[in-house]
Amino acid sequence: MRDVALLLGAILLGSCEEDPAHVWPGDHITYVSEPDTDIEPCGGQVAFTDRLVRHVGETWAPGEGSSLAATLELRSEGTETASGLATRGSAWAARQSAVVHEIGHLITFEDDGVSAAVLSEGIAELIDGDGVLQAYRPPPDLADFMHLQRPEFSAQEYAPAAQLLSFLSRRYGLAAVRDAYRRVGPESFPDEIDDAFVMAFGDGVFDAFEAFQAEPQCPILLWQCSDDVVPTVELPFALELDPRTCGDADIPGFTAKGSDDWFPEYLGVLRLSEPRIIGYRVDNAIITRQQCQDTCTPMESVPPWTWQFVQEQLGQKEFTSHTRAGDHHVKIRPENPGRPFMVEVVDLGPA
Numbered sequence: 001m002r003d004v005a006l007l008l009g010a011i012l013l014g015s016c017e018e019d020p021a022h023v024w025p026g027d028h029i030t031y032v033s034e035p036d037t038d039i040e041p042c043g044g045q046v047a048f049t050d051r052l053v054r055h056v057g058e059t060w061a062p063g064e065g066s067s068l069a070a071t072l073e074l075r076s077e078g079t080e081t082a083s084g085l086a087t088r089g090s091a092w093a094a095r096q097s098a099v100v101h102e103i104g105h106l107i108t109f110e111d112d113g114v115s116a117a118v119l120s121e122g123i124a125e126l127i128d129g130d131g132v133l134q135a136y137r138p139p140p141d142l143a144d145f146m147h148l149q150r151p152e153f154s155a156q157e158y159a160p161a162a163q164l165l166s167f168l169s170r171r172y173g174l175a176a177v178r179d180a181y182r183r184v185g186p187e188s189f190p191d192e193i194d195d196a197f198v199m200a201f202g203d204g205v206f207d208a209f210e211a212f213q214a215e216p217q218c219p220i221l222l223w224q225c226s227d228d229v230v231p232t233v234e235l236p237f238a239l240e241l242d243p244r245t246c247g248d249a250d251i252p253g254f255t256a257k258g259s260d261d262w263f264p265e266y267l268g269v270l271r272l273s274e275p276r277i278i279g280y281r282v283d284n285a286i287i288t289r290q291q292c293q294d295t296c297t298p299m300e301s302v303p304p305w306t307w308q309f310v311q312e313q314l315g316q317k318e319f320t321s322h323t324r325a326g327d328h329h330v331k332i333r334p335e336n337p338g339r340p341f342m343v344e345v346v347d348l349g350p351a
């Protein structure tokens with residue numbers, strides 16, 4: 001907190017001669033934006049990211065607690081090659097989809113510094129928890145992939161890196177993943193990375209990689225399934241929101257005039273004790289649902305993004321879904337952030 005207060009002081013002092021920068025202070029993550037951008041966090045975003053930082057910090061480094069106090073600058077434009085960047089204690093994001101990824105870096109850099117690209121980017125992408133679409137990508141050529149240096153580590157490598165770390169977490173535990181992370185730095189040579197993997201995971205790791213490549217892909221680990229982070233979705237559930245005004249304390253996400261890159265985003269967990277048929281009615285909304293789990297079960301035959309396909313291609317506003325027992329992460333956002341969106345979710349009985 002003290003660091004945040006000092007930083008705020010510096011920002012306010014520095015702004016005497018210009019328009020003030022916008023500042024949204026949090027316990028762990030303070031959002032700032034330049035005066036000429038109109039991006040603003042919704043009413044629940046600061047509290048959501050503080051809860052996420054505490055939960056991820058405690059899971060990544062058990063018993064240590066998170067002392068992270070960092071700023072994240074919201075920018076309307078990225079660079080030619082990046083939509084976000086993090087260093088220790090500060091980061092920027094030029095798209096909403098980069099925000100939680102950069103926060104993942106802030107948490108792990110604070111505790112353990114920067115690691116080899118596959119480990120740093122893999123853990124940030126894993127914390128982001130947006131792996132539904134990528135779960136069907138073919139696994140990479142691991143021998144090359146593990147040794148990629150940072151400039152070669154492009155956007156298309158992120159999802160396979162998250163898949164790999166999700167696999168290693170399930171097989172060896174997250175503590176072993178953190179051990180590997182801490183053993184190497186950003187400039188490590190390939191043989192140092194190999195050594196770190198063997199030290200952290202044991203000799204069997206290269207046999208394990210064969211299993212990783214041969215087995216069906218699993219949904220990646222989710223960090224946003226804890227009730228310390230997001231609310232439980234009680235059925236029936238209804239949400240109606242104008243994305244241009246999202247001050248409600250239970251709505252995370254962002255608002256920005258004239259940009260589709262920022263939007264309010266409802267996040268919650270649907271908990272089912274038995275398989276149910278769930279009915280949806282939507283207008284101008286995209287829903288994704290992903291099963292929360294620590295172990296690999298096969299992906300459902302109809303992946304969540306199919307719903308979006310049905311909505312867009314067939315213009316359907318109502319549909320039903322057979323849904324497995326267990327916890328399901330639910331994400332709702334507007335298809336077009338320039339106008340209101342609506343969602344109703346109802347329980348139609350046992351499947």
Ligand SMILES: [Zn+2]
Pocket residue numbers: 101105120121124
């Ligand atoms: Zn990154």
